[in-house]
Amino acid sequence: MSALPALMTEIGFSQPGGPEVLQPRRVPVPQPGPGQVLVKVRAAGVNRPDVLQRRGLYPMPPGVTPVPGLEVAGEVVAVGAPDDKPVSLGHGGHAGQAAPSPGLAKPGFQVGDEVCGLTDGGGYAEFCLVPASQLLPKPAALDFVHAAALPETFFTVWANLFMMGRARAGETLLVHGGTSGIGMTALMLAREFGLRAVSTDGGPEKGEVARRFGAELSIDHRTQDFLPEVMAWSGGRGVDLVLDILGASAFERNLSVLRKDGRLLLIGFMGGDKVESLSIMPILLKRLVVTGSTMRARTPAEKAEIAQQLQDKVWPVLAAGRCAPHVHRTFALDQAAEAHRLMESRQHVGKIVLIT
Numbered sequence: 054m055s056a057l058p059a060l061m062t063e064i065g066f067s068q069p070g071g072p073e074v075l076q077p078r079r080v081p082v083p084q085p086g087p088g089q090v091l092v093k094v095r096a097a098g099v100n101r102p103d104v105l106q107r108r109g110l111y112p113m114p115p116g117v118t119p120v121p122g123l124e125v126a127g128e129v130v131a132v133g134a135p136d137d138k139p140v141s142l143g144h145g146g147h148a149g150q151a152a153p154s155p156g157l158a159k160p161g162f163q164v165g166d167e168v169c170g171l172t173d174g175g176g177y178a179e180f181c182l183v184p185a186s187q188l189l190p191k192p193a194a195l196d197f198v199h200a201a202a203l204p205e206t207f208f209t210v211w212a213n214l215f216m217m218g219r220a221r222a223g224e225t226l227l228v229h230g231g232t233s234g235i236g237m238t239a240l241m242l243a244r245e246f247g248l249r250a251v252s253t254d255g256g257p258e259k260g261e262v263a264r265r266f267g268a269e270l271s272i273d274h275r276t277q278d279f280l281p282e283v284m285a286w287s288g289g290r291g292v293d294l295v296l297d298i299l300g301a302s303a304f305e306r307n308l309s310v311l312r313k314d315g316r317l318l319l320i321g322f323m324g325g326d327k328v329e330s331l332s333i334m335p336i337l338l339k340r341l342v343v344t345g346s347t348m349r350a351r352t353p354a355e356k357a358e359i360a361q362q363l364q365d366k367v368w369p370v371l372a373a374g375r376c377a378p379h380v381h382r383t384f385a386l387d388q389a390a391e392a393h394r395l396m397e398s399r400q401h402v403g404k405i406v407l408i409t
């Protein structure tokens with residue numbers, strides 16, 4: 054492995070605003086601290102939370118880099134000292150199926166390993182520091198571009214649907230935005246783990262893609278109301294789970310579409326975050342669980358636990374080629390603004406990825 058350069062290019066912004074605020078700049082290559090790994094980024098995924106962050110609308114956790122980029126794939130080029138602090142699941146840990154596992158085994162990554170990982174920010178760069186406990190081996194079946202498209206949506210969907218939502222084979226699921234990065238991951242994992250899914254999608258072409266990725270029914274949210282459509286599809290019973298990116302605009306109908314013991318998993322607010330007036334009776338009468346989360350606000354131990362579950366349960370599925378992320382388009386790193394314009398146009402299907 055050749056010596057590391059002193060400087061690298063990253064994409065940052067000094068003021069929130071439109072895509073044009075994203076600008077390349079030259080900065081020192083960072084050094085890994087305890088528990089961190091330095092990754093030579095070959096590809097970095099673009100996610101809707103990056104757009105919110107750029108617009109100044111994302112509640113950033115304290116102490117993280119302001120450089121966007123929540124997921125990367127590349128090669129390990131430096132490894133920090135082991136982090137001796139015991140990794141324990143603190144209070145407020147997720148309500149997952151797995152028993153809390155204090156003291157997760159530390160992954161032993163080495164220089165030269167091909168990896169992908171959930172960052173704490175800073176993925177839009179030639180090099181990125183990633184906590185070792187949030188790294189996973191790059192699935193051999195995938196190239197760097199597709200591996201970079203995995204972490205943010207796979208961590209989020211796994212944590213919400215399977216850990217917090219306790220999704221089980223045989224259950225039914227409504228996914229809003231079936232061709233979003235999140236939505237396609239949810240549809241793929243639902244199919245793989247034996248759930249029956251339907252999705253809302255912006256038009257017949259997107260609906261066709263959603264069906265290919267596992268939706269039994271696509272509802273065109275531009276022309277159809279999902280509530281009667283899902284009720285008809287489910288024989289009037291409703292669904293067990295809703296994975297929701299819309300928030301306020303769908304909240305009441307999401308409660309209505311759930312059957313007894315249903316779970317509403319809120320992960321976005323594309324339809325607003327304020328519900329004006331609403332009867333809570335469906336929650337009481339149907340014994341519903343309403344919950345939500347953001348991935349960035351989770352503790353390192355929680356993210357490590359999700360990474361471990363993904364490696365155990367989902368990475369074998371990727372290795373077997375049974376599912377893979379759909380990459381709509383790639384852009385060069387210095388075209389990050391164009392990548393954001395495409396995402397905000399909603400013309401894309403699946404993931405947008407930057408390559409260095």
Ligand SMILES: NC(=O)c1ccc[n+]([C@@H]2O[C@H](COP(=O)([O-])OP(=O)(O)OC[C@H]3O[C@@H](n4cnc5c(N)ncnc54)[C@H](OP(=O)(O)O)[C@@H]3O)[C@@H](O)[C@H]2O)c1
Pocket residue numbers: 099100101102205206209229230231232233234235236253254255256259274298299319320321322323324346347348349396399400403
């Ligand atoms: N909580 C977390 O930890 C977490 C983590 C990652 C992402 N997220 C959230 O998940 C969402 C998706 O993120 P992403 O990166 O996958 O973004 P994305 O690929 O840009 O997807 C956005 C999606 O929103 C859909 N949409 C907009 N209005 C809709 C409506 N009225 N009905 C149904 N779908 C609608 C769009 O579908 P059409 O174009 O078909 O209309 C599009 O598929 C965002 O809200 C993001 O903030 C949350």
